[in-house]
Amino acid sequence: MHPVVRWFHQLGSPPYFERFAARWAPIAYIAGLLVMAYGLYGALFVVPADYQQGDSFRILYIHVPSAWMSMAAFALMALYAAIALIWRIKLCEILAMACAPVGAAFTLITLATGSIWGKPMWGTWWDWDPRLTTELILLFLYLGVIGLYNAIDDRRNASRAAGLLAIVGVALLPVIHYSVTWWNSLHQGQTIRLFGQSHMDPSMLPPLWAMVIGTHLWFVGSLLARARADNLRRESGKDWVAKLAEPRA
Amino acid sequence: MIWSAAKALMIRDLRLLWRRRGDALQPALFALLVVVLFALALGGEAQALAKVAAAVLWLAVLLAGLLALDTLFRGDADDGSLEQWLLAPVPLSWLVLVRTFMHWATTALPLLVATPFLAELLHLPHDQLPVLLASLALGTPLLSLLGAVVAALTVGMRRSGILIALLALPLYVPILVFGAGSVAAAAQGLDPVGALLLLGAGLVLALVLAPLAAAAAIRIALD
Amino acid sequence: MSYQNYVIAAYCVFAAVMLWDFIAPRLQVRQQLRAARLRATRVGKNRPNEFPLSRE
Amino acid sequence: MSEFEPTHPPLLSARGLAFARNAQPVFGPLDFSVDAGEALLVQGDNGAGKTTLLRVLAGLLHADAGEVSIDGRAATASLRSRAVSYMGHLPALKSDLTALENLDFLCGLHGRRRGQLPGNAMAIVGLAGYEDTLVRQLSAGQKRRLSLARLWLAPSPLWLLDEPYANLDLDGINLVNRMVQAHLRDGGAALLTTHGAYAAPPVRTRMLVLGRAMANA
Numbered sequence: 001m002h003p004v005v006r007w008f009h010q011l012g013s014p015p016y017f018e019r020f021a022a023r024w025a026p027i028a029y030i031a032g033l034l035v036m037a038y039g040l041y042g043a044l045f046v047v048p049a050d051y052q053q054g055d056s057f058r059i060l061y062i063h064v065p066s067a068w069m070s071m072a073a074f075a076l077m078a079l080y081a082a083i084a085l086i087w088r089i090k091l092c093e094i095l096a097m098a099c100a101p102v103g104a105a106f107t108l109i110t111l112a113t114g115s116i117w118g119k120p121m122w123g124t125w126w127d128w129d130p131r132l133t134t135e136l137i138l139l140f141l142y143l144g145v146i147g148l149y150n151a152i153d154d155r156r157n158a159s160r161a162a163g164l165l166a167i168v169g170v171a172l173l174p175v176i177h178y179s180v181t182w183w184n185s186l187h188q189g190q191t192i193r194l195f196g197q198s199h200m201d202p203s204m205l206p207p208l209w210a211m212v213i214g215t216h217l218w219f220v221g222s223l224l225a226r227a228r229a230d231n232l233r234r235e236s237g238k239d240w241v242a243k244l245a246e247p248r249a
Numbered sequence: 250m251i252w253s254a255a256k257a258l259m260i261r262d263l264r265l266l267w268r269r270r271g272d273a274l275q276p277a278l279f280a281l282l283v284v285v286l287f288a289l290a291l292g293g294e295a296q297a298l299a300k301v302a303a304a305v306l307w308l309a310v311l312l313a314g315l316l317a318l319d320t321l322f323r324g325d326a327d328d329g330s331l332e333q334w335l336l337a338p339v340p341l342s343w344l345v346l347v348r349t350f351m352h353w354a355t356t357a358l359p360l361l362v363a364t365p366f367l368a369e370l371l372h373l374p375h376d377q378l379p380v381l382l383a384s385l386a387l388g389t390p391l392l393s394l395l396g397a398v399v400a401a402l403t404v405g406m407r408r409s410g411i412l413i414a415l416l417a418l419p420l421y422v423p424i425l426v427f428g429a430g431s432v433a434a435a436a437q438g439l440d441p442v443g444a445l446l447l448l449g450a451g452l453v454l455a456l457v458l459a460p461l462a463a464a465a466a467i468r469i470a471l472d
Numbered sequence: 473m474s475y476q477n478y479v480i481a482a483y484c485v486f487a488a489v490m491l492w493d494f495i496a497p498r499l500q501v502r503q504q505l506r507a508a509r510l511r512a513t514r515v516g517k518n519r520p521n522e523f524p525l526s527r528e
Numbered sequence: 529m530s531e532f533e534p535t536h537p538p539l540l541s542a543r544g545l546a547f548a549r550n551a552q553p554v555f556g557p558l559d560f561s562v563d564a565g566e567a568l569l570v571q572g573d574n575g576a577g578k579t580t581l582l583r584v585l586a587g588l589l590h591a592d593a594g595e596v597s598i599d600g601r602a603a604t605a606s607l608r609s610r611a612v613s614y615m616g617h618l619p620a621l622k623s624d625l626t627a628l629e630n631l632d633f634l635c636g637l638h639g640r641r642r643g644q645l646p647g648n649a650m651a652i653v654g655l656a657g658y659e660d661t662l663v664r665q666l667s668a669g670q671k672r673r674l675s676l677a678r679l680w681l682a683p684s685p686l687w688l689l690d691e692p693y694a695n696l697d698l699d700g701i702n703l704v705n706r707m708v709q710a711h712l713r714d715g716g717a718a719l720l721t722t723h724g725a726y727a728a729p730p731v732r733t734r735m736l737v738l739g740r741a742m743a744n745a
Contacts, residue, residue, distance in 0.1 A: 176422050179422065
């Protein structure tokens with residue numbers, strides 16, 4: 001058997017996944033933290049203030065990576081859910097449900113930083129800018145998936161039902177985005193493009209890429225940690241969990 | 250076989266509706282109440298109401314449909330009929346489609362019939378009425394189909410009232426936007442056909458995909 | 473014009489949510505292990521006994 | 529009269545069938561088969577997984593391991609829908625409809641065995657005269673008899689009966705036995721779960737006792 005296939009197959013057994021996640025989650029967290037530290041340092045101190053927005057544009061360095069992460073996490077969740085539904089792989093069910101809280105956290109960051117960044121621009125905390133509205137609805141989709149997962153008692157049914165909702169959600173997401181953009185153009189004409197691709201001079205890019213990579217690494221760490229918790233919860237009856245829980249006398 | 254099963258299901262639903270004809274008017278009454286509340290909240294003055302009439306009517310119909318969603322599969326799941334549907338020699342998605350059509354016909358259709366009357370209450374300008382009815386005619390089946398998927402997802406649970414709303418409303422956003430938007434576009438003199446065609450496209454897609462998703466959800470829920 | 477405090481506010485929100493995202497799973501894992509430890513000791517307690525029940 | 533003439537392969541057979549819920553094994557790997565003209569009595573105390581086994585065979589639940597074959601062929605949804613009639617704890621009857629209306633719907637859904645009319649099926653199960661009463665007004669035993677009438681009208685050769693004797697009086701138990709006997713004579717098969725308290729129907733029967741599932745199967 002091809003080593004990668006064997007590895008993936010091995011990962012399917014809960015005790016092996018427990019050891020794998022316990023080892024790799026902290027590593028991914030720390031790596032993410034380091035890369036983000038570099039990115040934040042660059043964002044806050046190295047990059048010159050913007051002539052028009054002053055320092056407030058530095059919020060871009062956490063807003064944009066979080067926005068991309070919230071979309072990527074939802075797509076990944078739907079992908080895991082599809083695999084879990086079609087091939088009934090328990091590991092993918094756990095990973096799909098582990099994506100939801102992390103994705104919701106990044107969506108929350110995107111919304112909060114977006115509204116804080118918009119305050120000096122629009123004078124209000126909230127503007128029905130198409131992208132912010134889509135992000136808000138994305139948060140509702142995340143909360144829907146998490147709510148459904150916790151509402152059903154049987155863990156496997158819950159993850160498959162919530163997985164199906166994630167797939168329906170990811171199919172409708174572009175439609176929601178398009179409809180909100182169309183709606184905006186109908187009512188307010190073109191507000192100033194807050195997040196328009198204003199000309200980014202090259203010196204501003206490295207911290208942005210560092211932040212993007214950092215958030216992705218952090219995402220992997222958080223995903224593994226949450227999957228580990230859910231895995232333990234599902235296997236709580238088995239004796240390998242009891243042995244693991246034994247206080248190391 | 251397909252048509253006999255569909256006929257049997259339709260006759261059954263019509264008989265059930267006739268036995269419970271007292272409840273058949275509930276969605277229409279609910280929509281009327283929502284309209285009255287909006288009118289009171291907005292001060293009942295004609296100009297103010299006319300501006301938001303289409304949006305209020307769309308919201309009233311959408312919320313009435315949402316409330317009726319819970320009864321879509323719950324009755325059949327509780328008395329064991331849903332299990333027999335799974336064992337029928339007819340695809341489950343076909344039965345779900347027929348059931349959703351009957352549910353739409355018994356809840357949303359009365360609302361469509363009542364809309365002109367409700368529109369009068371809100372002083373809706375008469376030229377907007379045709380576009381509103383067209384958008385509702387295309388939008389409400391779409392709402393029922395997407396709602397069927399959400400109802401199927403939550404059929405296995407006891408207390409799922411609010412959860413259905415939390416799951417369904419984000420999915421309803423595009424339908425509400427294009428529905429109310431088409432009337433708003435018509436009001437501004439723009440051509441509403443674009444939005445209506447998009448609603449039609451969504452309806453055609455949902456007619457095929459939603460029953461499949463709902464059938465899969467029912468299998469998961471009864472698992 | 474520097475909007476300094478907006479930047480600080482945004483970064484505080486970022487740090488707070490990331491911190492929660494770091495702590496939540498660790499709490500869950502610890503809670504699961506504690507529950508498993510409890511279950512392990514509970515199994516030992518009630519042995520199925522055979523002697524007749526009486527209610528004088 | 530049934531479409532499945534008694535061919536060589538067993539009407540229903542299961543190999544290595546296992547099911548677990550939330551990582552707790554419900555029943556261990558099972559191997560059994562039922563031939564046409566035969567009944568399989570599944571016995572076991574509460575929680576042994578009898579109902580779960582029947583729901584797996586009916587295709588309502590997805591087994592974790594092993595496979596089920598009908599008439600020698602792997603059990604697919606379409607094959608099951610033609611071959612299997614499942615009667616669970618829930619009566620699958622609409623309480624707002626009359627007895628006859630319920631039978632009309634269920635026959636429309638599952639198809640009806642040639643030469644059988646809802647009217648005389650109700651007479652057979654002892655509900656003559658109740659055609660127009662609402663199911664809501666029937667007692668639990670009478671609802672069970674109405675489900676048996678639906679079973680009698682179903683064209684499928686394999687009956688999966690989950691505790692068919694529940695809520696039935698002595699005459700009802702006798703009725704179930706007579707129906708199973710007649711069904712088996714027609715080349716059908718039946719799989720019944722009981723608590724073992726009732727006499728098995730006087731036909732060729734096999735036993736399958738579900739013990740406590742092994743802890744770590």
